Amino acid sequence: xxxxxxxxxxxxxxxxxxxxxxxxxxxxxxxxxxxxxxxxxxxxxxxxxxxxxxxxxxxxxxxxxxxxxxxxxxxxxxxxxxxxxxxxxxxxxxxxxxxxxxxxxxxxxxxxxxxxxxxxxxxxxxxxxxxxxxxxxxxxxxxxxxxxxxxxxxxxxxxxxxxxxxxxxxxxxxxxxxxxxxxxxxxxxxxxxxxxxxxxxxxxxxxxxxxxxxxxxxxxxxxxxxxxxxxxxxxxxxxxxxxxxxxxxxxxxxxxxxxxxxxxxxxxxxxxxxxxxxxxxxxxxxxxxxx
Numbered sequence: 020x021x022x023x024x025x026x027x028x029x030x031x032x033x034x035x036x037x038x039x040x041x042x043x044x045x046x047x048x049x050x051x052x053x054x055x056x057x058x059x060x061x062x063x064x065x066x067x068x069x070x071x072x073x074x075x076x077x078x079x080x081x082x083x084x085x086x087x088x089x090x091x092x093x094x095x096x097x098x099x100x101x102x103x104x105x106x107x108x109x110x111x112x113x114x115x116x117x118x119x120x121x122x123x124x125x126x127x128x129x130x131x132x133x134x135x136x137x138x139x140x141x142x143x144x145x146x147x148x149x150x151x152x153x154x155x156x157x158x159x160x161x162x163x164x165x166x167x168x169x170x171x172x173x174x175x176x177x178x179x180x181x182x183x184x185x186x187x188x189x190x191x192x193x194x195x196x197x198x199x200x201x202x203x204x205x206x207x208x209x210x211x212x213x214x215x216x217x218x219x220x221x222x223x224x225x226x227x228x229x230x231x232x233x234x235x236x237x238x239x240x241x242x243x244x245x246x247x248x249x250x251x252x253x254x255x256x257x258x259x260x261x262x263x264x265x266x267x268x269x270x271x272x273x274x275x276x277x278x279x280x281x282x283x284x285x286x287x288x289x290x291x292x293x294x295x296x297x298x299x300x301x302x303x304x305x306x307x308x309x310x
Contacts, residue, residue, distance in 0.1 A: 037094040045086040053079040072137040073130045076153065080127075118173070122156045125172035129153055135175055135182055140190070140251050142181035143170065149252055163253060189222065189248050194261050197238030199275040204231055204239065210272055211243045214264045220257055221245040237277045 053075040130153060135141055139150050141160065148162035158175055160168040174180075183190050198207055208229045215227035227245035234240070243265070250257040269276060 034095055041086070041090045041094055045083055045090070048086065049079040049082040052082050072153070073133060076130055118171075119156060122172045125176040126153060126155050126158075128176055129158070129172060134185075135180060139185065140183040140188075142183065143168075143174070143178070147183075163255060184251060187248075188251055189225075189246050190251050190254075191225075191244055191246050192254065192257060192261075194243040194245070194258065194265065196241045196243060196265060196269075197235060197276065198241070198269065199277050200237075200239055202239070202274045204241075206272070207239075207241060207274065210268050210274070211241065211265065214261065214268050215243060215245045218245070218261055218264060220247050220250045221261075222248060 129135060135150055135158075137150050137153060141148070141150060143160070146160065146162060146168060148160040148166075148168065150158060151161050151167070152159040153172070157169040157171055160170050162168070196207070196211065208231070211229045212227060215221050216223065221227060222245070225246050227243065230242040230244065232240045232242050243261070245261070247257055266276075
């Protein structure tokens, strides 16, 4: 019984059964190649985890291509029927599947050229997170709140992306510190360097440094700059730990962290209230100028 005819292709129940079996077999084989074979072979290799993921994903796509080339003729789909199907797909892309095709091609570009890869720490606008998976259409980005963002692959190819760990996982962090004008700047510098050297996550190479950035309204301001590799995915926790250490180090050294202060001058006057004189406060008005 023929259900449908597309060119020379006759769609029958037996054809559908063969096609479903081929599809299920390719899904199972591609998963086996990607998860078991390739990743196990690369488990002990000293290469970046993102590279391992890219190789495994490309190998899975290769299984699909070879499987379709070999399996479709066995199912009963010949080359001329494939051309008809590809023509239909082309019409579909022209009618509204441009984004899907664009994202799939962008996903292949991400896997081959690797501007970003699995495990990278990236920033997209106000969103910062770690890439956990690159799929055919979208890339999964997880932030520190365990929220997963589905980013279209074309966005990572065409838009501005800040990759914090593209070359390596060493990232520099800056800690702002303001102290009293009574403090000695050299003492503050040495104290901040000591805090950085004692924190286990801040690296000695490259070494931390301290900048005297300027004079504020009520404080002299410094920047402690340190490099970190282990806590790239939890920058808020790193900053909290370092700020705690800075606070207690300054307190122990007797160095004050000032806060803005304002003086309010009030003039007093008298008014008659309930038959008695009462004192009231008057805030002076600012001088008025006329044109």
